[in-house]
Amino acid sequence: MTTTPKSMDAIMALCKRRGFVYQASEIYGGINGFWDYGPLGAQLKKNLRDAWWQDMIMNPAWGRKGPNGERVRCVPLETCIIQHPKVWAASGHVGGFNDPMVDCRETKMRYRADHLRLVHATNERKSGRFFAFIENDPDTLESALKKLGKYVRRDMGQGDTEILEFSALDMEEELPRVVGPHAKEAGTLTPPRQFNLMFHSYTGATAGEDDKVYLRPETAQGIFVQFKNVVDTTRVKIPFGIGNTGRSFRNEVTPRNFTFRSREFEQAELEFFCHPDESQDWYRFWRDFRMEWWKSIGLAGENLILREHDKDELSHYSVGTSDVEYRFPFTAPGFGELEGIAHRGCFDLTQHQQHSNAKLDYFDTTRGETLPNGGKKGERYIPHCIEPAAGLDRGALALLCEAYTRDDSRPSPEFLKLNPRVAPIKAAVFPLVDKDGMPEIAERLTDELFARFGRGGFIESDAKQSIGKRYARMDEAGCPFCFTIDGETLKDQSVTCRDRDSGTQQRIALDQVKVFLGEKLGM
């Protein structure tokens, strides 16, 4: 078997050709950072989402016991894309995503405005030049002092210079007199510009600035905000998880790499709440299960890795974070993030408790001293949270990249080895020839398979053109099995079952097709 390296161009061409992914608004020239799913892509992604929903919420971790020795319990939730603006202040997104940036037109450098400082000669603020440097950066400071000395034609000593913050500048009067940290000329810095990574809109028909709202940059915050309601209304007990899938929006500076970094994308997030003492165990439990899960739906192999973050990579509140990463053709030999499993401590609930003044702690009646009557005194605490947060679009893309195979020794060199569980086409039924009673049998079998498996994907049926061409078409669409009604079927009620990955054929009884397929699809 001869194989050639996977080309992203070839994968993208197949995605378009077979209706997996289209460019959004393509007939208008497309729009940067947005992609639509065609019929097969939409079903592929739905199967991925359903698999996540099934294995993370309805039957978490395939029914296995958690580190506490009990069945893992999770409940679903569906929260709004638009939340109260204070949610994003509490989460840190409004502050963190809003660093004003300053560009230098001369050197093409970009600086964070709050990192810039200015030095100028004492008593010359009204007319003299300012020389910018970067906070805590000796090189640009030295350079700025040197340029200032040259400018005023004398050496600068103690007391001869004054330093001020960039934000203290009068942008109209004084900015034109500023020389950038790496620039030679004055006036090449732009005013600070907001790089707003959150999309915003306005509520109400006569909306003004006061009605500004944000499209969520992650689904997680909706869960934290409803944590108390779920606890109060559903009889869940710590430890338990809340799962949520849905669209999120980030105004990426550079959308890139097909659907990998899109401005509108879909997340599948679980927030698993537990006692602080058990949080490390649960963190390891979810980290390991998530890795196993991705393998189970077709990403097995050396293209998938689990990467534990280094200490200096961690957010200030995080005790531990791992990424499940996939080696995409465009990241190879490196990897791109599919999912992050973060130990978020009690950061989010604490933040929302402070900002909202709502009590978000939990009274745990299974803890504390044992009372004379045999019960427990109880313990009040803010739960810690483990967050497995997956990108469904990235997942779908990884599935497509992993499945894409080119084997020039096959009659149909390009095909998708999609795992049957996520494949958008579950099976195809072909009459070998479009006559002699075969179409009728094929139609009956198609109807049966539709009734049994149609909720998970398409059952294709096609009588046109040569059988080889029909197989090839199914190979490209990632359909795992084709059943062909032929002359023998008429005699002994058996059909040809053709396997996509190997191209091999076996005969099975017509009335056993459903059983066979049910086993293979896990349905």
Place this chain on the structure above:
RNA sequence: GCGGGUGUAGCUCAGUGGUAGAGCGUCUCGUUGCCAACGAGAAGGCCGAGGGUUCAAGUCCCUUCACCCGCUCCA
């Protein structure tokens, strides 16, 4: 945001300032009957968009949009 590259049929791509092309795919008819078969035919394009130069622009110039690659940035 910067630099480089690419935009022509569903896909892959030719196309020298002078009538819009090929292969594959799609559809129809016929033949064949287990791996992109054969024959005949058909549909499908304002050459990414907008300006300009020219008697004449897919081709030259400008602008813009999208995608790819490399920087930069990145919760």
